[in-house]
Amino acid sequence: MENNIKVVAFVCNWCTYAGADLTGTSRIKYSSDVKIVRFPCTGRIDFMLLMKAFAEGADGIIVSGCHPNDCHYTSGNFHARRRWIVFKSVLETFGIDTRRIQFSWVSAAEGAKWAEIVNTTVERIKELGPYTEYRELAGVEAP
Amino acid sequence: MKRLHQIVSELLASGKAKLVIGYEKGTGEKRRPAFISDANEVERLVFDSQCSHNLSVYLTKPEYKHVTEIAVFATPQTMRAVVRLAGENQFQDKKLSFIVMDQDQNALLIEGAEVLANHLGKEKIALSSAQEELLAKFEAMSREERFAYWKEQLSNCVKCYACRAACPMCYCTRCTVEVNQPQWISVPSSLQGNFEYHIMRAMHMAGRCVDCGSCEAACPLGLPLNIITRRMIKDIEASLGPDIVSMDTKSVLNTFQPNDKENFIR
Ligand code: SF4
Ligand code: SF4
Ligand code: FES
Numbered sequence: 001m002e003n004n005i006k007v008v009a010f011v012c013n014w015c016t017y018a019g020a021d022l023t024g025t026s027r028i029k030y031s032s033d034v035k036i037v038r039f040p041c042t043g044r045i046d047f048m049l050l051m052k053a054f055a056e057g058a059d060g061i062i063v064s065g066c067h068p069n070d071c072h073y074t075s076g077n078f079h080a081r082r083r084w085i086v087f088k089s090v091l092e093t094f095g096i097d098t099r100r101i102q103f104s105w106v107s108a109a110e111g112a113k114w115a116e117i118v119n120t121t122v123e124r125i126k127e128l129g130p131y132t133e134y135r136e137l138a139g140v141e142a143p
Numbered sequence: 144m145k146r147l148h149q150i151v152s153e154l155l156a157s158g159k160a161k162l163v164i165g166y167e168k169g170t171g172e173k174r175r176p177a178f179i180s181d182a183n184e185v186e187r188l189v190f191d192s193q194c195s196h197n198l199s200v201y202l203t204k205p206e207y208k209h210v211t212e213i214a215v216f217a218t219p220q221t222m223r224a225v226v227r228l229a230g231e232n233q234f235q236d237k238k239l240s241f242i243v244m245d246q247d248q249n250a251l252l253i254e255g256a257e258v259l260a261n262h263l264g265k266e267k268i269a270l271s272s273a274q275e276e277l278l279a280k281f282e283a284m285s286r287e288e289r290f291a292y293w294k295e296q297l298s299n300c301v302k303c304y305a306c307r308a309a310c311p312m313c314y315c316t317r318c319t320v321e322v323n324q325p326q327w328i329s330v331p332s333s334l335q336g337n338f339e340y341h342i343m344r345a346m347h348m349a350g351r352c353v354d355c356g357s358c359e360a361a362c363p364l365g366l367p368l369n370i371i372t373r374r375m376i377k378d379i380e381a382s383l384g385p386d387i388v389s390m391d392t393k394s395v396l397n398t399f400q401p402n403d404k405e406n407f408i409r
């Protein structure tokens with residue numbers, strides 16, 4: 001089992017980031033293998049940022065925001081949900097390992113859910129090991 | 144051809160078209176795009192089953208921005224692209240006419256994209272048997288095999304961007320591949336950059352691709368780009384509903400339903 005893994009979490013400011021804050025203030029312990037990046041909204045999380053995260057060393061990615069109907073900007077997460085549906089399909093065509101991406105809705109009140117999402121994702125990524133398969137593409141010249 | 148030449152001559156004479164984008168004889172049996180604005184050159188034009196370029200790609204090019212009245216030879220693939228482009232408000236300052244072939248191979252004049260939309264058949268674009276076979280083979284692959292497959296295919300991609308240039312739906316004047324702050328896509332052809340480019344191209348085509356096959360046909364290295372667009376369309380239809388080419392359908396990523404279904408968000 002590989003222990004040196006990096007999971008990066010792209011979260012929206014208004015729900016999941018606040019939820020993660022609650023996890024801390026509730027003194028719930030969770031894996032420190034996750035690095036959180038805060039966005040205004042899930043609607044702002046461009047799919048290319050996920051590709052760059054994998055390229056730059058992420059072994060797993062969490063993308064999380066407000067539950068449907070709770071987006072601070074009304075519809076950012078509805079748009080994001082569609083984008084993720086299509087993105088997942090496109091990644092699967094290319095054989096990118098989508099088990100390494102966890103999408104979730106975590107509200108500002110769900111501190112415990114956040115800890116559980118992070119822990120299970122980190123566990124899964126540890127089982128899968130580092131995502132060298134994708135990073136190694138960087139060294140290959142083409143054609 | 145007589146009827147065809149007559150239609151074009153009349154369009155040019157009446158001023159309904161200042162430019163005609165059609166086909167002419169190319170090397171061997173091949174046909175190539177022809178651009179005609181002089182009635183004396185009408186004889187050059189041909190329109191038969193050998194004509195395959197999707198000519199709608201020229202309508203959004205900056206070179207033709209200043210030409211308002213344009214007539215275009217339209218294959219079924221071209222028609223699909225035109226209707227979707229019109230739906231994306233790309234022709235607001237244009238007066239377009241189209242020349243299509245009816246079932247009996249007679250040239251038919253259609254004026255305006257709205258009218259063209261009514262002529263659009265509901266049937267999908269058929270794949271060649273070789274494409275069908277490859278797609279079936281691909282569908283049977285595991286995740287690891289798909290990754291290996293694209294590693295091999297994309298290591299041939301020279302990033303010439305012909306697939307982008309040939310695509311009628313790719314009309315942004317400033318493309319992400321040319322942005323260098325930040326540099327989203329590496330300039331030299333590298334395997335990771337090629338994955339990123341093709342994933343990005345697919346995402347930007349989501350719900351917009353008309354399945355015309357121009358990208359694959361344009362690729363000098365023969366990459367099976369059709370697999371990417373076909374699979375994406377299939378998955379979008381399965382999860383977000385039928386992919387209808389019409390003037391008023393919004394592209395899937397331009398809109399949403401509050402009850403869109405998925406099974407992977409926790
Ligand atoms: S991506 Fe390819 S098949 Fe789709 S519209 Fe563009 S050129 Fe046609
Ligand atoms: S046309 Fe072919 S070689 Fe050129 S960029 Fe597209 S896939 Fe690569
Ligand atoms: S603000 Fe949280 S998803 Fe839009």
